[in-house]
Amino acid sequence: MSFPKNFVWGASAASYQIEGAAFEDGKGLSVWDMMCRWQGKIFQGQTGNTSCDHYHHYLEDVKLMGEIGLKGYRLSISWPRVLPEGIGGVNHKGLAFYDQLVDALLENGIAPWVTLFHWDFPYALFCRGGWLNRDSADWFAEYTAVIVDKLSDRVAHWMTQNEPQCFIGLGHYDGCHAPGIQLDFPEILQATHHALLAHGKAVQTIRAHAKTVPLIGAAPVGIVAIPVSDSTDDIGAARQNMFSITKKHYWNNTWYADPMIFGNYPHDGLKLFEKDLPQIKAGDMETICQPLDFYGANIYHAETVQADNKNGYQIIPQPDGYPITTMDWPVTPEALYWGPKFFYERYQLPIAITENGVANMDWIHLDGKVHDPQRIDFLTRYLRALRRAVEYGVPVLGYFLWSIMDNFEWSHGYKRRFGLIYVDYQTKKRILKDSAHWYRNVIVSNGGNL
Numbered sequence: 001m002s003f004p005k006n007f008v009w010g011a012s013a014a015s016y017q018i019e020g021a022a023f024e025d026g027k028g029l030s031v032w033d034m035m036c037r038w039q040g041k042i043f044q045g046q047t048g049n050t051s052c053d054h055y056h057h058y059l060e061d062v063k064l065m066g067e068i069g070l071k072g073y074r075l076s077i078s079w080p081r082v083l084p085e086g087i088g089g090v091n092h093k094g095l096a097f098y099d100q101l102v103d104a105l106l107e108n109g110i111a112p113w114v115t116l117f118h119w120d121f122p123y124a125l126f127c128r129g130g131w132l133n134r135d136s137a138d139w140f141a142e143y144t145a146v147i148v149d150k151l152s153d154r155v156a157h158w159m160t161q162n163e164p165q166c167f168i169g170l171g172h173y174d175g176c177h178a179p180g181i182q183l184d185f186p187e188i189l190q191a192t193h194h195a196l197l198a199h200g201k202a203v204q205t206i207r208a209h210a211k212t213v214p215l216i217g218a219a220p221v222g223i224v225a226i227p228v229s230d231s232t233d234d235i236g237a238a239r240q241n242m243f244s245i246t247k248k249h250y251w252n253n254t255w256y257a258d259p260m261i262f263g264n265y266p267h268d269g270l271k272l273f274e275k276d277l278p279q280i281k282a283g284d285m286e287t288i289c290q291p292l293d294f295y296g297a298n299i300y301h302a303e304t305v306q307a308d309n310k311n312g313y314q315i316i317p318q319p320d321g322y323p324i325t326t327m328d329w330p331v332t333p334e335a336l337y338w339g340p341k342f343f344y345e346r347y348q349l350p351i352a353i354t355e356n357g358v359a360n361m362d363w364i365h366l367d368g369k370v371h372d373p374q375r376i377d378f379l380t381r382y383l384r385a386l387r388r389a390v391e392y393g394v395p396v397l398g399y400f401l402w403s404i405m406d407n408f409e410w411s412h413g414y415k416r417r418f419g420l421i422y423v424d425y426q427t428k429k430r431i432l433k434d435s436a437h438w439y440r441n442v443i444v445s446n447g448g449n450l
Contacts, residue, residue, distance in 0.1 A: 002448040003390060008111065008398025009443040010072030011065070011420060012355055014118040014162070016048050017407035019078060021055035025093040028084030029123035031130075031171075031178035041180055046413030052405055052423050058101050060430065064421055065404060066108035068436050069443040073110050074354060074400045075101065076118030076162065079143050086122030087139050095150055102154050113157040113400070115219060116144055116202060119167045119178065126179055131168065131191035137287075140198035144205045152210040158217075159296055159354065160202045161195065165221045168192050169250030176411050186276040188250055193278040196259050196288045203290035215293040219354040220256050222297035224339035226332060228306040228316055237313035238305040242342050244312075245269040248276070261347050263289030294397055295347050298355035300327075302335035325378075326359040326416060333381035340389040340396055350395040356382055357402035359409070359416040362433065370422040370433040379435065383442070383450050401439065405430065 016032045036047035054061055065073055080086065081094035105112045117140070121130060125139055144160075161167075170177035173188050183191070199218060206214050225241035227234035245252045245268045254266040263285045270277070308314040323331035340351045358378040365371055383399065390396050406419035414425055420436040423429075441449055 002446040003387065004396075005446075007396070007446060008072040008352075008400075009439075009446075010070055010074055010113065010398055010400040011068075011404035012074035012400040012402050013054075013076070013404050013407065014115075015076045015078035015081070016051075016118070016120040017403075017409070018052040018054040018405060019081075020048065020050040020053040022047075022049040024055070025097075026084060026091040027078065027094055028080035028086070028091070030078065030080045030120035031123055031126050031180075032120050034123050034126070035178040035180045038180060042411055043413035043415055046408070048408040050425075051408045052425070053428050054405075055097060057428060057430075058097075059104055061405065061421075062101070062104040062108055062110070064430060064432065065105075065110055067432070067440070068420065069440045070110050070404075071443065072113050072157070072398055072400065073105055073404065074113040074115060074159075076115040077147055078120050079117065080120065080122040080124070082146060083122065083143055084124070086125035087142050090146055095146070098147075099150055102151055106154060111157065112151075112155050113159065114147070114151065114155050115159040115162050116140075116147060117160065117167075118162040119171075121167070121179070130179065131172070131194050132187060134194055134197075136194045137197035137201050141201035141205050144202040145209060148206050148209045152206070152212060152214065154212075156212050157215050158206050159219045160199045160216070162219045162354075163221045163298060164192060164195050164256050165223075165250055165252075168195060173250055185248060185273070186278070189273060189276055190278040192250070192255070193280065193284070196256070197284060199260060200288040200290050203292070204287070207290075217292050217294040217296045217349075217352060218260060219296035219298055220253070222299035222335075222339050222343065223251065223253050224299055224302035224335045224342070225305040225313075226302045226334045226338045228304050231307070233307035234305070237307040238338060239342050239345075241303070241305045241313050241315070243346060245272055248272060257295075257347065259285060259288045261289065261292065261295075261349070292349055294352050295343055295349040296352045296354035297339060297343055298402075299335050299339045299353060300356060301329040302332045302339065304332070326361060331358075331378060331381075333378075333385045335385070336382045337385040337388045337392075340386065340394045341392060344394045350397050352397045353386065353399045355400060355402040357418050359418050362406070362417045362419075362422060364422065364424075364431065368431075370431050372433045372435050375433070375435040376438045379439070380450055383447060387447060387450065
């Protein structure tokens, strides 16, 4: 069986990770520009200042996307490139870059799926409190209005935010991502609440001002559990694991998705976080809970779970010598079956796999090519699991491979390569990896050759 007729075969990238041109054409600073200045924060002191230089190579990059045969490209927009101070005056050169990028995509038959926020928060607004400032929701809505006014005559697919678990949790609690600070848990919940308010106001803004009928979602981390067996008890245990909050931490699904879709924080989280809850004003939950058209899930791996009579479930440790990626993540293909299945059962929204892929040991071989058989094997296994979810009846809109090209992998710098396209960071030369040619055949066959 192949995938649905209108299935979107795509790839993803994020503005700070590929664009470079960090200080050109009026762009403002982001918190990642700030963090990359700090000694010891990024591998070998590397930065996204130049990165893949997509800002200057976008026409070449889009042409390569067309050669691969992508049907969709999930891009993100750099908020401070468009609004250098985060609000107020528009940087028209920065806005023109995205305007031209969208045109280039459409000319190559590639639908743009726009993510409004993929972590490059404006430095100027960070200095005014960032996500801890309740006004951040209005700042985000103002920024959204600028983008929608410029692009919505050609862009129909929108995602408000990418992975709040990361930009709030890793950025403000662990401090390993920008802005690189470590706050106490009450402040984490308050910043999260403001980010959720920003999501809701952005959805309202898109629906109020879009020039074409919009399809709107978000792209949280897809934290997935897979049952150790197909028994009813083990499946129930995996589902419970995915949608329970059992410890005082930011790493869960429901604290972020339930407010967006159900209009309330989950009861177990409210009980567990009782002493740390944010200030929630009248009407906040109604603002956060806006109608969505799809649920975006970034899924890379999963935990294995078994039923347990005492606690409901227990996590099964990975066996010695288990398959692992260069990100130290386990290879668990069934994550793309159980994740979409469980998310659809709970939230009743079509699913888009907004990120999935593997960091691999890639280099240019003696024949001048980049051979990455591990990536091809990894993707084949995961896509077969996703096809199983489709066959089960889960409405899956599309699959966006992470990433279209090698890029600045946040605190890991350039030592992790996720791309279909190899990037020589010194020369900016691009090379289609074997996996890119393989993916082209997958797209042509609509997954029938998997």
